[in-house]
Amino acid sequence: MLAKRLAVIGLGLIGGSVARSLRASGAVGSIVGFDPDARQRTAAVELGVIDVAADSASSAVAEADLVIVAVPVLHTAEAFAAIAPALPANCVVTDVGSTKQSVLADVRRVFGELPGWYVPGHPIAGTEKSGVANSLEGLFRKHRVILTPHAQQAPEALAKVRALWELCGARVVEMEPSLHDEIFAATSHLPHLLAYSFVDTLAGIDRSGQIFSNAGGGFRDFTRIASSSPQMWHDIVRANAASVSTILAKQIAELQAMQAMIDGGRWDELKTVFERARNAREHYLTQIE
Known part of the structure; x- marks a missing residue:
């Protein structure tokens, strides 16, 4: 026993x-x-x-x-x-x-x-x-x-x-504890932060009611974790602030680069990012649990 x-x-x-x-x-x-x-x-x-x-x-x-x-x-x-x-x-x-x-x-x-x-x-x-x-x-x-x-x-x-x-x-x-915190800042803590941020952004837009009522399956899939406990995720991000901040800075830089591609009409570059991301996810999909 x-x-x-x-x-x-x-x-x-x-x-x-x-x-x-x-x-x-x-x-x-x-x-x-x-x-x-x-x-x-x-x-x-x-x-x-x-x-x-x-x-x-x-x-x-x-x-x-x-x-x-x-x-x-x-x-x-x-x-x-x-x-x-x-x-x-x-x-x-x-x-x-x-x-x-x-x-x-x-x-x-x-x-x-x-x-x-x-x-x-x-x-x-x-x-x-x-x-x-x-x-x-x-x-x-x-x-x-x-x-x-x-x-x-x-x-x-x-x-x-x-x-x-x-x-x-x-x-x-x-x-090792430090490796654990780096990994889960990237694979868990940042995704929750992004989901909360995305929903909060849309909720502050004019006609947000129409945006939400017309959202499809992709929106539900991406934002599901924003229904998690706000207190719990506040605590987790606060407890792992350094690791979350590091990966968040990289994500912000990536988004800014993509915005520059859109504003500059660099569509081939944007497509390359999409393809690289899809290929990476497909390659590691069997390891995602």
């Missing part, structure tokens, strides 16, 4: 989906959860996602041998500070944060070091919906989970967290 008692701190889409997935695997005993939102705690129990809703983060972890911290990245330090006094000996703790350097810094700030029993993680799965009511048992199946082990990492803790995600049906890979 992976864990006799699993504690989930943060009962949103990801935290709820991990609990559902591990329950379905039969690899955990009881599941206790905590969320600062009482409505999420109540819903998690009513939906059978957890067995017990704790009234605090510390009481949730008091008897756990495996803890998953699934809170917004800007609340990492707060969550770890809350559970620190009550963590049992030999308990393994992991997180699901979309940024890793900021999370590692927060954990180090709380404990004065990076504890060997803490394993940094990030599941590459989700939807534009939020809340425990939208959690899914199969959310992580055939998706990647990134682990970013640190220098003080206990091998047995790393092995346990790897097993956790494999039981959820995920494929686990490891990488």
